[in-house]
Amino acid sequence: MASSKPTMEQTVLMFSKVCENIRNNMSQVVTHKNADGQTKAENITELRMQGSFNFLTLKQLNRSAQIQCKSVKDKTLETKQKLDGYNLQLENLQYEISHLHKEITKCMEFRSRHEDIELVSENNFYKDAPADISRPDVTKHDEHIRTLARLDWELEQRKRLSNHLEEVKQIKDGVVEQTSVKKQKLQTLAPSLDNLLKSSLPLQDAFDLPIDKLRKQHELARLLPRPLFVLFLQAKAYQEACDKLMSVEIDGDESAARQLLQMQIETERRATASNNHNEDLKADESDSDQEEKDDQDSGRGHKSRRDSTRMEYENSVNSNSLFTCHPLQINIELKTKKSATALSLQFHYVTNHKFVTVRSSLHHRTKHSDASDSFLKASNLLTCLTPNDFGLQCPNATTNFSMDKVSASELSAAFQSVGHPYMWAQQVCGLEFLSAENSRQPGEDMQISFSHMKGTVEKLRKRVESRIKLTKQLEQFAKNVIRCDKDVTSMLPTQIYTSLSSWSQITFDEYSKLPQSAAVLDVGLLQGDGKSEQHAFYLATLKRGNTVTVKASVVVFASYPVDAPLIMLLLDWRGEKTSENDFNLREMEAELNIHWPKTLTHKMDSILSAQLLRLQSMVDVYVETECQNNEVGQPVEFPLNRICPLIAKGPARLKPFMYNSETKTHYHR
Amino acid sequence: MGGYFGLFVAVSDETNIYKFLFCFRFTLKMEQRHLLHCTVYSSAVSACGEFLAVGNNFGDVSVLDFNLKSLSSSKPKLINCFSAHIGPVYALLGINNTLISAGLGPVLIWNWKDIVSFDPKPVHKLEACGPKASITCLCYDKKHGLLFAGIEDSSIMIWDLSNLSCCKKLTGHTQYIHDICLLSDSLASASEDGLVKIWDTHNNKCTKTIKPSNWNELKRPSLGSWIGCVASDSSTEWIVLGGGPAPALWHTRSTSMALPLNSSNEAQSFIPFTLHFYGDEIVGGGNDSMLHRWTSNGEQKAAVPCAISNIFSINFASENSLPAILTGTGHKIQLFTNLGYEGPCISL
Structure with a gap:
């Protein structure tokens, strides 16, 4: 009825039209049948024909509908297949994207070693590097190239430096060789020099030259604790510059001092060693165990000797547990010009409480009566050089705390044996307890000592002078x-x-x-x-x-x-x-x-x-x-x-x- | 060196009150040696009643924060100590807003304001006699504005404080003047020569002379005849005298001895260095470390022991009102907030 390929709508329209037609026919048939006429049969036949045509059309329509349905189905299938293909493609692409993302982050996270290398600053780089490396025209804008160029420059410089190192090493080797040669020469020289010195001793004595003694003193000075060293240096300087009637000397047990120093160095080294390499220390200990065994085998080795000296030292500590003095002391003697009086002062350093004590004695040739003599020898000879300085208290505040438990009599007995810690003595030794120890400048103790030396020596001289005059007065009063x-x-x-x-x-x-x-x-x-x-x-x-x-x-x-x-x-x-x-x-x-x-x-x-x-x-x-x-x-x-x-x-x-x-x-x- | 930390309140002028506020100040406390040998001869309270000045034998004047209201709760504190004279400060007077000090050399007039602001400098000097002569006592006539001073050279000088000029000089004693005392329109003076003279201040003439050592009841030959102190009551009808001769109450007009002021202590004869009328009783201090009190009919009322061994001056805070301020040998100042018993004692 319609075109060869009618659309669905057209088919539907046509179907409804045909149905309408059939309905109309049927209803006409009904009317004709009911009506009585001649034409009744004719009309019905007519209508039957029309109806058959309509059925034929319906049949055709059905077929075309079937065909259409099939073609639509085919189409759908085809499209579905296409869709599946597209889905697969999409998945592939997404996977690829994620992979690429991963790669990118990997790249981003990549740490190059160049970041750890400390480079010269950009300004210096442009200043120092030659133009063929720095290429400012390119590098100025591109950071990557700039970094590369800077790395190049670094490499260049390092190469140069390593070359330089090589050269310097060669020179050093040369020098070391030279020194070893010279050392050998010196070693051969030493015994002969010793001989020379020994043979010159009688000559020194004959001419009264203190060269050898001085040398010994300077050697000893190295073993002194810092405060006494400061005192020795400053007193010596003062003696040479201003006061010829003063004499400064180091006295005491040299070997003990040497051992003490050795011990200190050792303990210090151990302290640092234990901090840094615990394992090393263990190894060392096992070594020393072995050593000990060796020592026991060989009777008396150097190790056991060291132990015995330590024991001795500790014994000396226990004998006077309150104050431990350094084995070395400084003797200062002040002579007066006319009268043959000399004030000798012994400075001790109390190592466990870190202050200096002084003992004094007065020697004089002229004889005095007993009463006045005792006055001169009295313990108060050095007290109150500065107001209220009785020397009965430890100048170190921290010590005072630890001394709280010590009874007064015990303290005075201890002071009797080592001397009194007068404030002025601390000052000439460069000790100042007001300032915290670690905040002090390295040379400050020298400065303190220097600023007090002159005044103190003058005060001491004046004190002795006035005491002698006082003694004379007291002698007269006795008469x-x-x-x-x-x-x-x-x-x-x-x-x-x-x-x-x-x-x-x-x-x-x-x-x-x-x-x-x-x-x-x-x-x-x-x-x-x-x-x-x-x-x-x-x-x-x-x-x-x-x-x-x-x-x-x-x-x-x-x-x-x-x-x-x-x-x-x-x-x-x-x-x-x-x-x-x-x-x-x-x-x-x-x-x-x-x-x-x-x-x-x-x-x-x-x-x-x-x-x-x-x-x-x-x-x-x-x-x-x-x-x-x-x-x-x-x-x-x-x-x-x-x-x-x-x-x-x-x-x-x-x-x-x-x-x-x-x-x-x-x-x- | 001693530290002083405090606030002081006010120095009052007659009309204005200047508020001063000082946070803290280190003043020179007297050395221990000076304290040991110190004798406080004189004291004076500022007109405002806020400050107390005392003068000692070394020529120093010490100033104390003297707040009458807080006296019961806190002791007066030392504010300042400055050197006023080269010799002892025998007399101090607080008049209006000034402090007048006398001793060796001229009479010096100070401003309280300067003293409490730690910048003491004499605003005026009244030259009396030579630089070596001392003024032993001062007296102020408020009505006429006259300042009387008893001088070592046995004369009495009178200055007019309104124009700071010396107007008169009274001579007649043969030895130095110990004490002077203002009567109604005359002046009584006690001297080392054993005489008490009463002067007419209008014509500079001596009108009456008393010699207590002539009275047998009072005579104490071993102590001498000198008269060390004189004081009058408010009516100026009666005066008390004392010194070498025993202390006694005298009638001014008739110059006759009315009553001897006996002391109960038999062992040591009481020598008064200062006598005062206080209300209707007589108070006195001397060599026996006691504050003596007599009634106006001569009976001893009490003798209150105090921390000062020899009392040289008794002063009242203002116009015969308590506390009484006692000074003498030693570096202590004794206060009596009640005459019946010893009050707070301040150490210089």
């Missing part, structure tokens, strides 16, 4: 004589009636029991803490006539004459009087202890004599003016022998203790 220079006596009245009747040394306990001492202790000038025993205490008795007795207690401070002696008075005349109940005694003490030393700052060496003379003259004034108060008519015990324009002054009615030597009158301050 009840007070002598003084003319420029002091000229400031005092010529006639002095009060006289010294006794002079004796007393202990601190005795001193603190005297009635006049209470005020001194009260103010805190002396404390009973062991430091006060460092000062010297005397009791002087002065007499005027038969009735007047003055007991003067004298403290000669360890720092004498920087601090003038302190004199306190007890007057026994018409009742006992002290400064507590008598203003005049109070004024006299102020004169003696404050004003008089102030006027005699240039004569401090003879201050004690001057003070006693002044005391005598003031006792005269006291006694004579006191007698003036008597009512007329009574006999006067002590007549006034002097000119006093004013007898009393001020609310306290003080006596005229000042003296004008020009007008020979007494006046008030």
Whole structure:
């Protein structure tokens, strides 16, 4: 009915049309059948024909539908096959992509060795490298090429350097060869030189040349601990530059010092070794075990000898467990120019607490009486060179903590044996405990020592000088004589009636029991803490006539004459009087202890004599003016022998203790 | 060296109050040796009542933070110590916003403001006599603005403080003046020569002379005839005198001895160095380390022991009000917040 290849829609349309037609036919048939007519059969036949045609068309339509269905099926199958092919292709491609990705990350993660190579900086590279390597026109823009070029340059340079190394090695080998040749020569020279030295010794002695001794000293200096080394160096330098009367020497057990140094080096090396190579150490130990066995086999090897020295050393440690001294010490001797007195100082280094102690002794040719001699030899010779430096405490604060448990008597005994750790001694040895040890500059201890050396030596000399002068004064006092220079006596009245009747040394306990001492202790000038025993205490008795007795207690401070002696008075005349109940005694003490030393700052060496003379003259004034108060008519015990324009002054009615030597009158301050 | 850490509150002028705030300051504390031999001769309280100055035998003036309100809870603290005179400082007076010090050499006038700001310098000098002569006592007449000073050369000088000029000089004593005391319109002076003279300040003439050593009840020959202290009551009708002769109450107009002031201590004769009227009683200090108190009819009321062995001055915080400030031998200052018992003791 339609074209050979009708479409599906057309077929459907046609099918519905044919169906319609059949329906119409059928309905016409029904109507015709119902209608009565002649044409009824004709019409029905007609309609039957039409209906048969329609069925034929339906048949055709069915076939074409079947064909169409088949062709569609075929088409679908074909398309499905195509799709499968495409899917496979896609999968392949995806796999390929992932593979490529992997490859890319692999490449990205690739670490080239060149990254570990330290290259010259870019700027230097462009500056130094020749143009054929650097090729700035290309490399400036491409980092890869630039890196390559830089690597090239590195290689070039390394090649050059290795060539240079080779050359230098050759030169070194040459030099080593030369030195070995020279060494051999020297070795042959050494015995002959020794011979020469030995033969020159008598000559040195004959000419009094210290060459050999000096050499020995310098050798020893190498074994000294650092603080003593600093002291030795600085003292030696000071001696050579400024003070010819000083001598510096190293003394002590050289072999012990050598062993100590050896031990130190060993322990240090072991410490570092154990840090770095534990395994090595183990091997070493097994070696030494073997060695020990060998030693036992061969009787006494060098190892056991070393052990025995260590034992010895440790024994020496145990004998004085508190302080361990380095086996070497430094002796410094200070001689005075005229008098044959020499102060010798021994500096020890306490290795376990890291401070320096000093012992002193004084040698002098002229003989003194026993009492004064003991004063010179007294332990307080070096105390208070600087204010409050009693040398009774460890200067190292950390030591003080570890010393807490040690009793005072034990500590003092320990100090007795090794000397006292005075602050000035630490200073001249370059020890300063305030600054942390590791923060110190390498040469700082030398600087500290240098800056204190001159002052300390001068102070020591001055101390000895004034002690000798003090001794002379004390000797005179023992004979009840007070002598003084003319420029002091000229400031005092010529006639002095009060006289010294006794002079004796007393202990601190005795001193603190005297009635006049209470005020001194009260103010805190002396404390009973062991430091006060460092000062010297005397009791002087002065007499005027038969009735007047003055007991003067004298403290000669360890720092004498920087601090003038302190004199306190007890007057026994018409009742006992002290400064507590008598203003005049109070004024006299102020004169003696404050004003008089102030006027005699240039004569401090003879201050004690001057003070006693002044005391005598003031006792005269006291006694004579006191007698003036008597009512007329009574006999006067002590007549006034002097000119006093004013007898009393001020609310306290003080006596005229000042003296004008020009007008020979007494006046008030 | 001693450290002082503190705040002080105010220095008051008559009209203004200047607030000063200082954080901390290191002052020179006296050396131990000086402390040992120290004698404090004089004391004075600033007009504002905030500061106390004491003068010692070395010529130093020490200044203490003296807050009356906190006295019960905290001790006064040393603020400053400066050298004022080359010799002992015998007298100090706090007038208005100035401190007047006298001793060896001229009378010096200081500003409290300068002293507490650690920059003490004398604003004026009143030359009395030679540089070697001392002034032993000072007295201030508030009504006329006159400053009286007893001098070592046995004269009394009078300055007009309004123009700082010397207006008068009273002569008549033969030895140095120990103490002076202002009466209504006259002046009483006690001297080493054993006389007490009463001067008419208008015509500079001595009107009356008393010699206590002539009175048998008072005579103490072994101690001498000198008179060391004189003081009058508020009505100026009565004065007390003491020294070598025993202390006694005197009637001013008739110059007759009214009552001897007895001391109970038999063993040691009491020598007064300072006597004062306080309310209706008489207080005095001397050589026996006690604060003596007498009633106005001459009976001893009490003798209170204190830390100072010889009392040279008794001073009251302001116009006869407590605390009483006692100074003397030693470096201590004794305060009495109540006259019945010993108060806080300050060490210089």
